[in-house]
Amino acid sequence: MKMKKLLRFIPFYKENRPISDLNVTGISMDSRTTEPGDVFICMRGVEVDGHRYAEDAVNRGAVVILAEKPVDVAVPVILVNDTSRALAMIAAAFYETPSEHLRVIGVTGTNGKTTITYLLEEIFRIQKKRTGIIGTIQVNIDGKTFPVKNTTPDALTLQRYFHKMRKARVDQAIMEVSSHALDQGRVYGCDIDIAIFTNLTRDHLDYHENFDDYLRAKSLLFAQLGNGYNKEREKFAVINKDSPSAHRFIRSTSQGLLTYGIHEEADVMAEDYSLTETGTTFTMITPVGSIPINSPLMGMFSIYNMLAAAGAALLSGVSLPAIQQSFRQTKGVRGRFEPVREGQDFGVVIDYAHTPDSLENVLKTIKEICHGSIIIVIGCGGDRDRSKRPLMAEVSMEFADSVIFTNDNPRSEDPKQIFRDMTNHLKGYHDIIEDRKEAIQKALKAAKKGDVVLIAGKGHETYQEIKGIRHYFDDCEIAREILRDMKERPS
Numbered sequence: 001m002k003m004k005k006l007l008r009f010i011p012f013y014k015e016n017r018p019i020s021d022l023n024v025t026g027i028s029m030d031s032r033t034t035e036p037g038d039v040f041i042c043m044r045g046v047e048v049d050g051h052r053y054a055e056d057a058v059n060r061g062a063v064v065i066l067a068e069k070p071v072d073v074a075v076p077v078i079l080v081n082d083t084s085r086a087l088a089m090i091a092a093a094f095y096e097t098p099s100e101h102l103r104v105i106g107v108t109g110t111n112g113k114t115t116i117t118y119l120l121e122e123i124f125r126i127q128k129k130r131t132g133i134i135g136t137i138q139v140n141i142d143g144k145t146f147p148v149k150n151t152t153p154d155a156l157t158l159q160r161y162f163h164k165m166r167k168a169r170v171d172q173a174i175m176e177v178s179s180h181a182l183d184q185g186r187v188y189g190c191d192i193d194i195a196i197f198t199n200l201t202r203d204h205l206d207y208h209e210n211f212d213d214y215l216r217a218k219s220l221l222f223a224q225l226g227n228g229y230n231k232e233r234e235k236f237a238v239i240n241k242d243s244p245s246a247h248r249f250i251r252s253t254s255q256g257l258l259t260y261g262i263h264e265e266a267d268v269m270a271e272d273y274s275l276t277e278t279g280t281t282f283t284m285i286t287p288v289g290s291i292p293i294n295s296p297l298m299g300m301f302s303i304y305n306m307l308a309a310a311g312a313a314l315l316s317g318v319s320l321p322a323i324q325q326s327f328r329q330t331k332g333v334r335g336r337f338e339p340v341r342e343g344q345d346f347g348v349v350i351d352y353a354h355t356p357d358s359l360e361n362v363l364k365t366i367k368e369i370c371h372g373s374i375i376i377v378i379g380c381g382g383d384r385d386r387s388k389r390p391l392m393a394e395v396s397m398e399f400a401d402s403v404i405f406t407n408d409n410p411r412s413e414d415p416k417q418i419f420r421d422m423t424n425h426l427k428g429y430h431d432i433i434e435d436r437k438e439a440i441q442k443a444l445k446a447a448k449k450g451d452v453v454l455i456a457g458k459g460h461e462t463y464q465e466i467k468g469i470r471h472y473f474d475d476c477e478i479a480r481e482i483l484r485d486m487k488e489r490p491s
């Protein structure tokens with residue numbers, strides 16, 4: 001493709017040499033994987049500055065460099081104000097602005113993104129639509145899966161996936177949009193039709209300067225709504241009206257608005273709800289009528305997730321009975337309040353709660369259904385927000401009867417430091433067992449009839465990252481193994 005053609009998507013640039021006929025065959029943002037014929041884009045990263053690698057990229061065959069400041073290389077250099085935005089626009093252009101031709105729903109917020117994307121996927125599948133999902137667990141394009149490194153991929157990978165979706169004739173794309181992604185402009189070149197906001201509570205304050213900065217990043221999704229190429233379809237923001245930050249998100253967008261909630265007056269609401277051991281029931285009130293909902297999903301937070309999904313589905317033209325059917329049939333999402341049943345007489349739940357708020361929600365839900373004691377196994381991830389560690393520990397101590405702190409993904413950190421951050425200020429009794437398998441074993445062996453063991457923090461993850469190495473580890477599989485073993489060899 002002609003470089004000039006790609007540059008048409010960038011409002012302002014300056015070249016140090018004429019590039020009139022220059023052809024590029026690919027885009028690269030990493031000198032380690034640059035290929036001959038690529039345009040190399042220098043990104044200012046969190047760890048290093050990509051401008052340093054311009055020469056390496058040229059040595060690997062890059063034919064032109066896009067940068068924010070002059071770099072001394074033997075090929076033409078194009079200067080732009082912001083390479084993150086330029087990457088997003090050029091990647092979209094290179095793949096023929098694929099999101100413009102897809103219907104795209106983007107979900108942001110601290111908790112509930114993955115769950116809502118899967119609820120929506122189930123709804124659209126019942127409608128016989130071809131779906132594409134991009135998120136924490138994996139990318140899934142009409143049944144074909146791809147592993148992921150980030151919840152929201154970098155701009156180049158993202159556009160490549162949208163392109164794949166177009167080729168697979170996907171009707172509906174559904175993606176999670178993280179605050180890191182918004183801050184780094186990963187979704188800048190995306191044409192999003194419906195943007196959902198779930199909630200905003202404490203997380204990622206290692207990356208964002210403070211809570212307001214975190215909120216500002218999240219609200220970019222709504223500020224950008226309608227900036228895409230497709231001006232024919234109306235765009236909508238779907239906002240949780242019960243969130244204390246709702247008004248900030250509502251104010252950020254000039255597009256259509258649909259609100260949902262339980263306590264505040266909203267367009268889509270839940271009334272007469274009841275939370276039981278087998279799920280939730282409520283009446284869903286919407287602008288097109290009311291309908292009873294009966295779902296195996298547990299807890300108040302699940303009602304919010306269903307309202308958000310229902311709001312976006314209604315805006316996409318799905319009927320109320322189809323939404324009702326989907327919520328009734330849903331199997332839930334891997335690692336989200338996932339029960340493990342091996343015939344034992346106590347409950348075991350695997351859950352991805354890794355923020356103080358999600359942990360509190362899950363524990364409160366268990367408290368409502370558990371007649372015995374609650375035993376929790378939990379840790380906090382390394383190289384992530386330290387400020388949430390004491391809060392997660394406090395929530396565990398407040399709601400559980402027995403607490404075992406253990407490793408999550410320590411990453412590059414010393415696990416002992418993570419435990420100190422979690423427990424230094426605690427007064428009550430708790431166990432610390434570094435080895436996660438041993439911790440799970442202790443919890444399961446201690447459980448009595450009617451108790452519930454919550455194994456929190458890692459959900460669907462099938463690895464444990466220790467000092468840069470990912471070791472195979474699956475909470476659900478380990479719990480099953482131990483439970484079967486306990487059945488065969490009762491003590």
Ligand SMILES: CC(=O)N[C@H]1[C@@H](OP(=O)(O)OP(=O)(O)OC[C@H]2O[C@@H](n3ccc(=O)[nH]c3=O)[C@H](O)[C@@H]2O)O[C@H](CO)[C@@H](O)[C@@H]1O[C@H](C)C(=O)N[C@@H](C)C(=O)N[C@H](CCC(=O)O)C(=O)O
Binds near residue numbers: 031150181
């Ligand atoms: C902290 C963070 O967000 N890091 C992300 C960021 O990497 P970075 O800025 O650190 O990159 P860098 O290493 O400094 O390199 C800068 C540039 O130089 C280039 N480079 C570097 C070295 C070299 O030899 N040659 C070269 O060209 C790099 O390719 C890059 O373009 O940009 C990369 C590409 O987009 C991301 O993959 C990477 O995510 C890392 C893996 C990560 O762990 N991110 C987490 C914190 C994250 O983003 N999480 C969110 C949300 C999680 C949630 O759901 O709660 C997510 O969306 O996943």
Ligand SMILES: Nc1ncnc2c1ncn2[C@@H]1O[C@H](COP(=O)(O)OP(=O)(O)OP(=O)(O)O)[C@@H](O)[C@H]1O
Binds near residue numbers: 354
């Ligand atoms: N609406 C909600 N409000 C609060 N907590 C929730 C909500 N939905 C789910 N949770 C809790 O948060 C955990 C993570 O849920 P989910 O994976 O859907 O969130 P996410 O926003 O995708 O998280 P991540 O930022 O890691 O991608 C769940 O295991 C559950 O404990």
Ligand SMILES: N[C@H](CCC[C@H](N)C(=O)O)C(=O)O
Binds near residue numbers: 354384408409461
């Ligand atoms: N996507 C989140 C997941 C955290 C999950 C938890 N298991 C951890 O490793 O901290 C993050 O990268 O912050």
Ligand SMILES: [Mg+2]
Binds near residue numbers: 113137151176
């Ligand atoms: Mg997620």
